[in-house]
Amino acid sequence: MPGRTGLTIGKLAGLSGVNLETIRYYERIGLMPEPGRTEGGHRLYEPAHRQRLAFIRRARELGFGIDGIRALLGLAEPHRRSCEEVRVIASDHLQDVRTKIADLVRLEAILAGTVERCRDTAAAPSCSVLDLLEAAA
Amino acid sequence: MPGRTGLTIGKLAGLSGVNLETIRYYERIGLMPEPGRTEGGHRLYEPAHRQRLAFIRRARELGFGIDGIRALLGLAEPHRRSCEEVRVIASDHLQDVRTKIADLVRLEAILAGTVERCRDTAAAPSCSVLDLLEAAA
DNA sequence: TCTTGATCCCGTAGTGACTACGGGTTGCAG
DNA sequence: CTGCAACCCGTAGTCACTACGGGATCAAGA
Numbered sequence: 140m141p142g143r144t145g146l147t148i149g150k151l152a153g154l155s156g157v158n159l160e161t162i163r164y165y166e167r168i169g170l171m172p173e174p175g176r177t178e179g180g181h182r183l184y185e186p187a188h189r190q191r192l193a194f195i196r197r198a199r200e201l202g203f204g205i206d207g208i209r210a211l212l213g214l215a216e217p218h219r220r221s222c223e224e225v226r227v228i229a230s231d232h233l234q235d236v237r238t239k240i241a242d243l244v245r246l247e248a249i250l251a252g253t254v255e256r257c258r259d260t261a262a263a264p265s266c267s268v269l270d271l272l273e274a275a276a
Numbered sequence: 277m278p279g280r281t282g283l284t285i286g287k288l289a290g291l292s293g294v295n296l297e298t299i300r301y302y303e304r305i306g307l308m309p310e311p312g313r314t315e316g317g318h319r320l321y322e323p324a325h326r327q328r329l330a331f332i333r334r335a336r337e338l339g340f341g342i343d344g345i346r347a348l349l350g351l352a353e354p355h356r357r358s359c360e361e362v363r364v365i366a367s368d369h370l371q372d373v374r375t376k377i378a379d380l381v382r383l384e385a386i387l388a389g390t391v392e393r394c395r396d397t398a399a400a401p402s403c404s405v406l407d408l409l410e411a412a413a
Numbered sequence: 414t415c416t417t418g419a420t421c422c423c424g425t426a427g428t429g430a431c432t433a434c435g436g437g438t439t440g441c442a443g
Numbered sequence: 444c445t446g447c448a449a450c451c452c453g454t455a456g457t458c459a460c461t462a463c464g465g466g467a468t469c470a471a472g473a
Contacts, residue, residue, distance in 0.1 A: 147440095147450075148449090149448095158431080158432075160431075160433075161430085161431060179439045179450085180438080181438095181439065181440075194409045194410060197408070197409050197411075201383060201409075202380075204429080215406050215410070222402075222403035222404075222405075225403050226394045226403075229390065229391050229394070229405045233384065233388060233391055236383055236387060239380055240380045243339075243373055243376055243377045246338060246339055246373055247370065247374060247377060249338065250366060250373060251370060254367045254370055257366070258363065266359035266363075268348075268359075268362045268363065269351070269352050271338075272331050272334050272352070273327070273352070274334075284420075284421075284469095285420090286420060286421075295460080296420095297460075297461060297462075298460060300422095301459075301461090314468080315468095316422090316467075316468045316469070317421085317422065317467080317468080318421055318422075318467095319422090336459090341458080342459070
């Protein structure tokens with residue numbers, strides 16, 4: 140009887156660094172397949188599940204959204220791993236990341252300059268941060 | 277009877293560039309004070325509301341969260357505008373922004389390198405993006 | 414004055430990607 | 444065989460909105 144093999148969800152969570160509740164969530168939304176169960180109904184995961192979860196985790200760390208990961212997982216199937224399609228998804232995401240960086244860098248310059256002025260005029264009657272926020276558009 | 281003055285919520289939304297539903301949301305969560313009403317119950321906004329909403333909008337654009345804005349609004353009261361407290365909030369936020377930038381820049385390097393390799397090996401048997409995601413931890 | 418159509422009302426539910434809670438069941442070590 | 448950790452499931456909460464729906468109100472034109 141091969142029913143004894145497999146990791147419990149808690150063990151998988153510990154090994155993968157993914158929250159237990161998050162694993163169940165991934166199952167609910169169809170990102171992780173339903174694993175086998177013990178007689179009592181506890182989930183039992185096999186190595187393939189662990190690999191898939193690791194893939195998902197790394198993709199999340201790289202900032203891919205759930206839909207992007209779903210697409211990547213589809214393309215990662217052994218038989219039709221179309222590098223071109225994968226590259227499109229990844230470079231779209233790369234573009235998003237670059238846009239976000241540019242936005243944040245602009246923000247950083249504004250905030251840093253304003254906070255710096257604020258420090259200089261610590262005893263001054265007005266606050267440069269509030270001035271920034273209150274300035275007429 | 278001074279009940280005629282004021283902007284409707286739609287006008288305020290148009291002038292401020294803040295979504296009408298968002299203005300009502302700000303009122304629900306206590307970020308915007310309740311305005312006066314017409315006899316029929318429509319909101320009527322005065323210049324002070326418009327200024328406060330502009331403040332909120334600019335702070336949101338700078339990435340402050342609702343709680344941060346709430347704190348800033350408290351400190352922006354005319355009598356006790358403590359520049360020091362304001363500076364603390366703003367520089368905390370600045371630190372968050374810098375951390376986010378650093379994370380995204382790391383991400384960008386990984387993605388850009390991988391996508392580039394992917395382009396090079398367009399006809400190769402494996403895909404560098406998938407390799408990245410599938411690599412043993 | 415009446416009608417029409419734009420605007421506004423309110424409450425509720427949905428978004429993304431989880432996280433937390435609570436009350437009940439199962440598994441396993443001692 | 445007992446006790447308690449781990450697991451089950453469904454639901455609700457998070458953040459900062461956005462969308463929807465069915466009804467009321469407003470202002471302008473005929």
